Amino acid sequence: MNPIVEDIKLKIDIVDIIAEHVELKRAGQNYKGLCPFHSEKTPSFMVSPSKQIFHCFGCNKGGDIFSFLMSSEGMTFQEAVSYLAQRAGINLEVRSQTGSPKNRRFFGTEMTEVKSGIKEGLFAIYKESLIFFHNNLKFSKQTISYLNERGLNHETIEKFSLGYSKNERDSLFNHLKSKGFTVEHIKASGLVNPVRKEAPSKLSNGVNSSGLSNGVNSNEHGIYDFFRDRLMFPIFDLQGRVVAFGGRIMSPLKNAPKYINSPDSIIFKKGDLTYGLNIAKNSIAQKGYAIIAEGYMDVIMCHQYGIANAVAPLGTALTPGHLKKIKRFSDKVLLVFDGDAAGTAAAKRSLELVYACGIAAKILPMPSGEDPDSLLKKHGEGYFRRYMSTALTPVEFMLRISNKSKLDAVRHMLNAILKCPDNLLKDETIRQLAEKSKINEAALREEFIAIRQKALKPDSNKQKPVNSILNPILNISRDEKILLSAAICAPEKSHLISTSINPEIIENPLVRGILEKVKTIAGASIIETGIETGIETGIETGIENRVFIENLLAICSSDEQNLITMLSINPEIDTEFADENIEGCLRALTLKNIEKQIKSATETGDIKLLKSLLIKKKNITGHIKGRSLAKN
Numbered sequence: 001m002n003p004i005v006e007d008i009k010l011k012i013d014i015v016d017i018i019a020e021h022v023e024l025k026r027a028g029q030n031y032k033g034l035c036p037f038h039s040e041k042t043p044s045f046m047v048s049p050s051k052q053i054f055h056c057f058g059c060n061k062g063g064d065i066f067s068f069l070m071s072s073e074g075m076t077f078q079e080a081v082s083y084l085a086q087r088a089g090i091n092l093e094v095r096s097q098t099g100s101p102k103n104r105r106f107f108g109t110e111m112t113e114v115k116s117g118i119k120e121g122l123f124a125i126y127k128e129s130l131i132f133f134h135n136n137l138k139f140s141k142q143t144i145s146y147l148n149e150r151g152l153n154h155e156t157i158e159k160f161s162l163g164y165s166k167n168e169r170d171s172l173f174n175h176l177k178s179k180g181f182t183v184e185h186i187k188a189s190g191l192v193n194p195v196r197k198e199a200p201s202k203l204s205n206g207v208n209s210s211g212l213s214n215g216v217n218s219n220e221h222g223i224y225d226f227f228r229d230r231l232m233f234p235i236f237d238l239q240g241r242v243v244a245f246g247g248r249i250m251s252p253l254k255n256a257p258k259y260i261n262s263p264d265s266i267i268f269k270k271g272d273l274t275y276g277l278n279i280a281k282n283s284i285a286q287k288g289y290a291i292i293a294e295g296y297m298d299v300i301m302c303h304q305y306g307i308a309n310a311v312a313p314l315g316t317a318l319t320p321g322h323l324k325k326i327k328r329f330s331d332k333v334l335l336v337f338d339g340d341a342a343g344t345a346a347a348k349r350s351l352e353l354v355y356a357c358g359i360a361a362k363i364l365p366m367p368s369g370e371d372p373d374s375l376l377k378k379h380g381e382g383y384f385r386r387y388m389s390t391a392l393t394p395v396e397f398m399l400r401i402s403n404k405s406k407l408d409a410v411r412h413m414l415n416a417i418l419k420c421p422d423n424l425l426k427d428e429t430i431r432q433l434a435e436k437s438k439i440n441e442a443a444l445r446e447e448f449i450a451i452r453q454k455a456l457k458p459d460s461n462k463q464k465p466v467n468s469i470l471n472p473i474l475n476i477s478r479d480e481k482i483l484l485s486a487a488i489c490a491p492e493k494s495h496l497i498s499t500s501i502n503p504e505i506i507e508n509p510l511v512r513g514i515l516e517k518v519k520t521i522a523g524a525s526i527i528e529t530g531i532e533t534g535i536e537t538g539i540e541t542g543i544e545n546r547v548f549i550e551n552l553l554a555i556c557s558s559d560e561q562n563l564i565t566m567l568s569i570n571p572e573i574d575t576e577f578a579d580e581n582i583e584g585c586l587r588a589l590t591l592k593n594i595e596k597q598i599k600s601a602t603e604t605g606d607i608k609l610l611k612s613l614l615i616k617k618k619n620i621t622g623h624i625k626g627r628s629l630a631k632n
């Protein structure tokens with residue numbers, strides 16, 4: 001294994017990393033939690049500290065610390081390595097220069113180095129930009145008086161690190177360069193734009209926001225700042241790192257949008273980040289619910305008035321990404337919407353989404369023309385809290401907005417809860433629907449079942465992604481699973497099994513592939529520890545088994561990894577009777593294979609082959625009979 005990867009695995013515990021994403025509870029030797037890769041109510045996601053692997057027995061996804069980060073955070077392998085190396089305090093640059101030629105190929109080429117460094121570089125650039133914008137604010141009288149007009153106090157401005165981007169062509173760019181960032185890195189941040197020569201008048205987004213006449217003249221690098229003359233709202237991730245900015249224009253110009261966001265990047269996905277969650281998370285957990293407002297100013301004002309559990313999506317409609325992040329802290333939300341038609345439609349659309357995420361929601365339509373920001377300023381915290389207590393359950397909300405057609409509201413609700421993974425929430429909603437609509441509950445449940453059955457039919461194709469993970473594993477015969485379990489969990493037998501087995505008797509290509517790889521690794525470890533002592537002393541302890549599995553996972557495909565982690569955490573072999581188990585499986589598989597050959601020899605009429613096959617078969621079955629007789 002690559003020494004850096006090895007080093008990371010020694011220094012970082014997979015349980016610590018996964019616990020940052022999943023709530024884990026001890027379960028015997030392992031930890032258990034709700035799977036982050038599929039929606040479930042009872043935990044089937046297991047983490048093994050002794051083997052440093054995870055496996056979900058619901059969707060059958062499994063792997064090591066690297067595959068976990070790759071799947072849950074969308075990192076590439078290189079990014080996962082550099083992220084974990086940083087956490088473990090391993091210096092990649094030094095290592096890549098002093099490593100063996102093989103490792104240098106792994107990390108040392110310019111491209112991969114730049115790539116793995118990009119994320120860290122972006123964090124640093126955004127942090128420096130935050131400081132720059134925040135310092136600018138002191139000197140912009142216009143922005144400060146705007147903030148005062150909006151009623152923001154000094155403490156709030158500091159708490160949300162608000163800032164100002166100057167009305168200049170490239171002041172941020174020059175500042176970042178003076179801090180030693182390379183032009184390439186600054187370009188990658190999205191905080192500057194290259195000028196497109198062919199269409200200077202149609203430049204995107206923030207370009208026309210500048211006060212410069214006639215579009216923008218770029219500097220000698222062909223670059224100008226993306227945000228100019230805007231009040232800057234830094235956007236933080238859950239770890240409190242600034243990953244993007246929102247900017248509100250200060251001197252409105254024709255064609256310039258009022259608000260713009262920095263573009264999506266490898267550290268920022270608009271649909272995943274919730275504004276204010278880094279500040280609000282503790283309060284959300286304490287209060288037991290999150291307030292989801294519509295804009296930055298609503299969030300900021302709520303916090304200023306002591307309502308510290310308020311967050312907002314970033315200029316987009318609510319997404320599952322937002323809700324998943326919020327759900328880490330609470331599974332209840334209060335959705336604040338405008339009281340107008342657009343707000344009502346948006347609230348209606350959100351219902352299906354919150355139910356699908358298993359979140360219990362209440363809806364708070366604002367009085368016409370008001371938002372939390374204006375309401376708080378006019379009437380204060382006490383009034384706002386009283387107003388919050390008038391929030392409606394989804395059932396009440398739907399019945400109220402469609403007072404002319406009760407049945408439409410009922411059907412909309414039944415459809416909205418279809419994908420809800422929380423049976424109690426579903427049940428409670430139907431019960432409430434019956435009570436409030438005065439429709440017989442049994443009739444509602446019947447209708448719900450009918451809607452569900454209708455919805456399931458066209459959906460059966462959509463289920464495939466989960467099944468495609470499941471199928472290659474579920475199709476494996478028990479005998480092959482036992483053999484593979486033995487090869488993985490009793491590594492002192494790995495070499496024996498993988499070398500003595502005739503690959504032809506293994507039907508499942510995944511199992512065949514893994515055994516092939518076991519052979520390489522088990523062979524290598526015997527060579528390393530010495531042939532004589534290798535089998536007996538080399539691979540017996542738990543640590544040795546862990547290293548063996550780590551080495552194996554490192555060279556396996558993701559389907560193969562899923563199977564290995566499943567059998568490592570839940571071996572299909574009784575270790576006390578391992579030898580008997582292995583022998584039995586080998587015989588059964590050989591027999592199955594001979595029978596297949598007999599069938600084809602019969603079809604082709606190859607008498608000579610048929611005879612020899614029948615003798616082989618007799619030898620094996622005779623052996624089985626003899627053994628079972630001896631046992632009796």
Ligand SMILES: [Zn+2]
Pocket residue numbers: 035036037038045056057058059060061
């Ligand atoms: Zn799962």
